[in-house]
Amino acid sequence: MVKQKQAVDQHLGEWLSGFVDGELTQQERQRVTLHCEVCDACREDLAKLRVLRERISTAHLSEVGEDKWRETMNDFGVHTPRRIGWLMLIAGLLAIAGIGLVGFLFSDEIHIGMKLILIAIYGGLATLLYSVLRQRLIERKTDKYKDVEI
Amino acid sequence: MKNHNMRQQLVQLGNGAHALATQMLGNAEDATDAVHDVFVRLLRKPDAYDVSKGPLKPWFLRVLRNHCIDLIRQRRPGHSAVEELSDPGPGPQAALEIAQRDQGLQLALAKLSAGQRQIIVLRDYMDLSYAEIATALEIAPGTVMSRLHRARLALREELTRHG
16 A cells, blocks of 8 residues: 555656657566556556557658659659760760761762662651651650659 | 668658658748758768668758758748748648648647657657667757657647647
């Protein structure tokens, strides 16, 4: 009876928070448990602290989704190397094409008529490719539905 | 730490970090910018984080907190974070729903001191251990429990007052 009275007289205060958070030692936890068995005020406080913690942990204190942060990472780390990669690839292909074109134009083994025909075919294909790419790029910039997921 | 792992950890930390920055700056947009700034700074210089000094989470939050403090210092005098927090701000339906659901909590949090808001967000929203909170807030580990308890009591009182 005396022990109970002593326990009730000394309320646990911050230990209740430590108990709820699982930050107390085994001995301290036992003390809290024993105290709460005889102290209505601390038991009630403990229950209120649990409710409060639950309320905060399930609240939406940030309305920004993980996608936003992933996007930030991608913007920073992926786009730049990717652009450099594409530029290097295109530069290499253009160099090879240039060397091939010079060799083709100055070759004595191919008849001039055949050269003109081949130039017309490849020139036409290149022009078509360019126009399609240009159109796609313009649409990409102005398409307001590009981010809509179906 | 490998860059890929760091990126993944940062993505997971984003929302909690944003909540902390919002509580400090009182404005969701400023908080987004602040988190973004610290992300970019860390990604540019990943060596700034020394693994031997402990986990990334509390270290990152400390950097973010210091950045927010710098931003607050740069602001004009008389700027009130509390006023902005009570305003759900412009936004779509989602923002409205969040504001309605958690407005009471947001208002109550806004009434607390900056230190109390931070410690509550770090523990109850981000689930940091006391040791991690001490690192993030640059305070003695032994003081975390008492500060947190006082902050919780203050929050509970505010919630009771505002319903």
